[in-house]
Amino acid sequence: MSSWVRFKAFINRxxxxxxxxxxxxxxxxxxxxxxxxxxxxxxxxxREFPPITLLKYARYMVGYGHA
Known part of the structure; x- marks a missing residue:
């Protein structure tokens, strides 16, 4: 199987x-x-980047700091 066919199959999957x-x-x-x-x-x-905000919120929810 050629690499192009494998690449196309990967993209399709x-x-x-x-x-x-x-x-x-x-x-x-x-x-x-x-x-x-x-x-x-x-x-x-x-505002802070959304992933940073999410991590701070998660940390606050488990009790390791302040939001």
């Missing part, structure tokens, strides 16, 4: 992951860039 993972990464990167731009978000209104 995993199309959801092939589309979803880069999409989520792109959305997070875009969100971070918008947060850094003063034209869109003032310094005092900036």
């Amino acid at each position: 995993n199309i959801l992951l092939v589309v979803t993972i880069p999409g989520i990464a792109g959305l997070h990167w875009t969100w971070a860039k918008i947060q850094e731009d003063e034209r869109f978000v003032a310094k005092h209104e900036r």
Whole structure:
């Protein structure tokens, strides 16, 4: 089986992951860039990156710190 056929079979089997993972990464990167731009978000209104916020919340929920 040629490498192109194997690659095509991999894409067909995993199309959801092939589309979803880069999409989520792109959305997070875009969100971070918008947060850094003063034209869109003032310094005092900036929020942390969502995964960091989620980790802080999870840490708070298990009792290892403050949110």
